[in-house]
Amino acid sequence: MKPTLPASDQRIADAFPERKETSAAPPAVAQVLALIRADSQQQAREYLRDTVVPCGGE
């Protein structure tokens, strides 16, 4: 049975009809979104701190 997508994710899938046939694609998008949503404030704060580029570049 094909998994049902939330309306917002269905819209992404509709924008790429040629990809809709690959069964992994739309649920995979939902997985990416779910993974991002699971991030905590603390993890995010550490990530921002750990990606600072002192003094910038050219």
Place this chain on the structure above:
Amino acid sequence: MANKPDVFQRLIGLETEYALWIPRSTPPTRTNRHALFLELVCALSRKIPCAAARSMKEGVFHAAGGAVWFETERPAMGGGLIEGATPECRSPRQLLAWQRAQDALLAEAAEAAFGTRVRLLKNDRDAEGNLYGAQESYEATLATGWRLALWRVALVGLLPLALVTWLCLKLVDLLVTVYALLATAVYLTAERWLPRPEWLARLLFGCSVKELASQTPTGPAWLESILSVTARVVTAPLALLLFGVLWLTAFVPIRRQLTPLLVSRAILGGSGWLDEHGHFWLADKAPGINCVSGFGGLLGDRPLYCLGHFFKAIYAEAWHAPRQYWRLWSRRQRLQIALGDSNLAEMSEYLRVGTTLLVLDMIEAGELPPVPPLKHPIRALRTVCSDPSLSARVELAGGLKVTALEIQRFYLEACHRFLSRRPEAPAEARELLRFWEQTLDALSTDPQQLVGTLDWVTKRMLLDRAGRGAGWEVRKKIDLRYHELSADGYFQQLRRAGVVRGLVSEAEIAHARRNPPSGTPALVRGRYIREFATDDAPIAVHWDAIYLGQGSDQRVVRLDRLADPNSSSAASRNRKAASRDEGAW
């Protein structure tokens, strides 16, 4: 005119400064950026033959023709960036393939060198607002007529001042050496009397004595600050005079006619940015741009057109390699555009470079209709970039107000007419126009169609869908981690999810990872590196030459003669080199 091959003939290239993710739990001895660069290069050379660069900057060239540099930026403050430079290419599709190959090579080298300890990000600005990122280079006519004559006279006239500047900088170098000797003597004397001499070591050397042996010494931050100010003061007279000359002579018609395109192209090539107030901008780097032309940081400037490479060539490179000075005599030079984001989406990168390249071809052919200049280019840039609805209007010199989409369509229509007069133009140029038009149409009707196609649309979707209601830090992490090149990066995850629209095939990228682009100086450079990198004879490489052997036995192979494919001798050499290359892999 119609028979002259003037579409996609010039050399083009991309430079990308990569940020690093280094968790705070990493021991301080393993976070030195120069040491990380050396580890990365070591891992890279296990993937592809590399040869040391002969340049002011520390770096290597690899057999696919590109280079990896260490950008020294205030090392005592923890600065320093890893920069990748694509080989010279001739078409936007070629450039896209080699940029993708470079991203993949560096990401894999980083994984091999650091595992999950350090990761690369391809973006332009960190959470504290420090700027770095991408620069584009296009071969272009510097000047003609009286402007070219003035430029050449100024080159001769500035020579004595350049020599004085260089001598002053050498004197500063000498003083630093004297300081190092004195500081060592002071420390060795004082450590006998001090119960805890570590504070003195930190004051004099910027680190403990133990750290001096284990990592590249950077010197104390206070000394670095003094040296930074001294260098600016010493070079300021030459910099200001040279800037005046360049402002009068360099790329004047191009700067006048190209600027509205560059200001408006953020709607295609912007990679999106979340500012400190949570407002979404189309582009990452553009809001930090503060002038139209400049030297790129030397005088606190963040320019749209960066002229800093002329300054470097005159005040420093020329004294190590005098040929660099005489190359400035040439009518064809490198136009460097510092306004542009580091893209993950292939269409964003392709349209950003491709539309600029085609409009440059049109300008140099003298066929761009008169372009109404923007009244305030930098203000217009901020207006365009701060409006994801794409409805904001910017003022032209005549008072008319237009949207970024309207400016883009002006150039698009001009390019249509330009190519309609050139049936012999490469098919890729027409394909580019088709993509450009489709993208502008989609932006006009429903930008959501471009999720996975343009960076800013894709990032905005992630922020809207996954970051809604979340705090600023969580949303900002989405902004940054979108650009991580590891498999955990959000764009990479979307790619695996099948949402991302690709332009170049995996086969093209695989080819670009191992081979230099045909019809360019990189072809010969790459072949020599592959041939001699593991040989006993030393090889050193620069963009325009290869140096084999040492001392009186040294042989120099010039690459700059391959630069112009329109000259019959160069075309013949290119063809010969290309035919040799076909059997390489």
